[in-house]
Amino acid sequence: MFTQAREDTVEGRERRAVDPVIIVGAGPVGLTLALALARQQVPSVVLDEGPGKDEHRLARTVVLREDTAALLERLTGASLADVGVRWAGWRSMRRKQVTQEIAFDDDAEPAPLHIAQHELTGALRAALAGERLAKIAVNSRLDTVEQEVSGVTAHTRGPQGTWWRGSYLVGCDGPRSTVRKLLDIRFPGRTAVERHAVAALRADLPWDGEALLHRTPPWRASGPPAAEVTGRPLPDGVWRLDWLLPPGKDLVTPEVLVARVRETLAGWSGGSTPPYELLDTGVHTVHHRLARRWRVGRVFLAGDAAHLLGTLGTQGLDEGxxxxxxxxxxxxxxxxxxxHEALLDSYQAERRAVVAARLRAADQALPLLRGGGGIRAYVPGAARGHDVLLTDGHLGRGPLGAPGSYAGSPLAPRHLEAETPVDTPPGAPVEDVRVTAEDGSFVRLRDRLGRGALLVLLIAPGTGVWERRHWVGAGIMPRLAAAVTALPCPAELLVAEGYPGAAAHTVLLIRPDGHLVTALNGVRAADLYAAAEAAVGGPARAAEEPSAAGATAASAAT
Structure with missing residues (x-):
């Protein structure tokens, strides 16, 4: 299954149909992609330039929105809350005043998950260790990529340097991406948009399980005053503290950092520094960059190789x-x-547009939040509005952090007569409602995602109180089942008691990644077929040539 390069023989051309996807980079994005492909019966090989172990760094953590945390838990089969913390609440403070408090609730306001990155990659590696369709090749540093119409060849150097043959290649190899450089893709943007001093420490703080954003704290640490400090809890009484640093390249010395730790803890604890154990430190520099192209032929970019963001509390890993x-x-x-070139091209069209919008929102908010005063500082309510903007970034809400919509996607269907509105607009992520699966079991809608099939969801009040055998052959079910069977791609039929904003007999078509394609008023087989066909890029062609974006072959060596 994991094949090295072969000569261009008839046998070789036939076997290339089962060549794995080559994934360059064994960070969270690359490992997640390998698991997601395996769940859809696609083999992959992950080229890891390291030894296959991740350095334990408690100062390097990630905050995951509910949807991305659910994605990882679905793929790993593990509860990440066992190695991370779902916050009990959030509070914003300005000087000595609490300006905002949020208590998290599983339904109204799901809690973000805060987890050390090495714990996250450890869970992903553990899931991949038992996966027959995925292989991690350690100590394998990429130095060459060659591609043609039929596939991709990659060369790695190191103790086991060799050539690898793949059907596609995805660069998940971070900000200094070798894949991006070999493809000669520009990566414009802004450098050092923000800098933060970071410390992970064990201490008893007044906020049990709550995260905190404190702007303009009333104490003055050694050096320039702290404009902003964030405290985010981790398991076992550990906290990650981040101090926003002033512009410039001044070194953060150990003495200055310890002074900040002591004075911040004293300020939060009523005047005296409580006992603490300093576990890890670092400096986190945020850049804003966006690759010009995310696809060249059979090669793609993802994660930090394609984009860098993270100011104002936003989380770049969520987007990766x-x-x-x-x-x-x-x-x-x-x-x-x-x-299917139209489908593959849609990856760049959808994802790049969403990340570009996120970067624009951050760039527009930065002058307001980091402008250093001016007339805005005297506008009534301005400070509270700024705190709300920052909260949105930290909690993954609003334009700074909410999941993007693919409303303008090239995969969106056009001119459906039976289309009907629901509370989720087309292109947006669907709500996670309880559904009845084809075997009659009750599951969450989110549990059926990521299996390579479209989901067709019928809203049928009353079905939740009756066994499936009583209604599966009644009413509109036989017609809908026949329409689903006739779709041009794999699809699964589900039934739900209700969905926000949907009337009885509404039929929702949902993509494998959980975004709504359309909602139809009743069983309209022709419209359902047209929507499904559009969702996979239009009618498939037997021998489709790569698009103009994919026609460029990449061949280079470092």
Whole structure:
């Protein structure tokens, strides 16, 4: 299954249909992509330039929104809350005043998950260790990529340097991406938009399980005053503290950092520094960059190789995981059923647009939040509005952090007569409602995602109180089942008691990554077929050539 390069013989051309997807980079995005492909029966090989172990760094953590945390838990089969913390609440403070308090609730306001990155990659590696369709090749540093119409060849150097043959290649190899450089893709943007001093420490703080954003704290640490400090809890009484640093390249010395720790803890604890254990430190520098292209032929970029963001509390890893979720089902469909260029091109069109919008929102907010005063400082309510903006970034809400919508996607269907509105607009992520699966079991809608099939969800009040055998052959079910069977791609039929804003007999068509394609008023077989066909890029062609974006072959060596 994990093949090295072969000569261009007839046998070789036939076997290339089962070549794995080559994933460059064994960070969270690359490992997530490998698991997502495996769940859709696509083999992959992950080229890890390291030894296969992740350095334990408590100062290097990630905050995951509910949707991305659910994606990882679905793929790993593990509860990440066992190695991370779901916050009990959030509070914003300005000087000595609490300006905002939020108590998290599983339904109204799901809690973010805060986890050390090495714990996250450890869970992903553990899941991959038992996965027959995925292989991690350690000590394998990429130095060459070559591609043609039929596949991709990659060369790695190191103790086991060799050539690898793949159907596609995805660069998940971080900000200094070798894949991006070999493809000669520009990576414009802004350098050092923000800098933070970071410390992980064990201490008893007044906020049990709550995260805190404190702007303009009333104490003055050694050196320039702290404009902003964030405290985020981890398991076992550990906290990650981040201090926003002033512009410039001044070194953060150990003495200055310890002074900040002591004075911050004293300020939060009523005047005296409580006992603490300093576990890890670092400096986190945020850049804003966006790759010009995310696809060249059979090679793609994802995660930090394609984009860098993270100011104002936003989390870049969230977007990288959504890259993997978006790309996995499209690669799986192309791997199983043959190349479909419109579908593969849609990855760049959808994901790059969402990340670009996120970067624009951050760039527009930065002058307001980091402008240093001016007339805005005297506008009534301005400070409270700024705190709300920052909260949105930290909690993954609003334009700074909420999951993006693919409303303008090239995969969106056009001119459906039976289309009807629901509370979720087309292109947006669907709500996680309880559904009845084809075997009659009750599951969450989110549990059926990521299997390579479209989901067709019928809203049928009353079905939740009756066994499936009583209603599966009644009413509109037989017609809908026949329409689903006739779709041009794999699809699964589900039934739900209700969905926000949906009337009885509404039929929702949902992509494998959980975004709504359309909602139809009743069983309209022709419209359902047209929507499904559009969702996979239009009618498939038997021998489709790569698009103009994919026609460039990449061949280079470091």
């Amino acid at each position: 995981l959504r890259d993997a979720d978006n790309l996995a089902w499209k690669l799986a469909l192309a791997w199983h059923h043959g190349p």
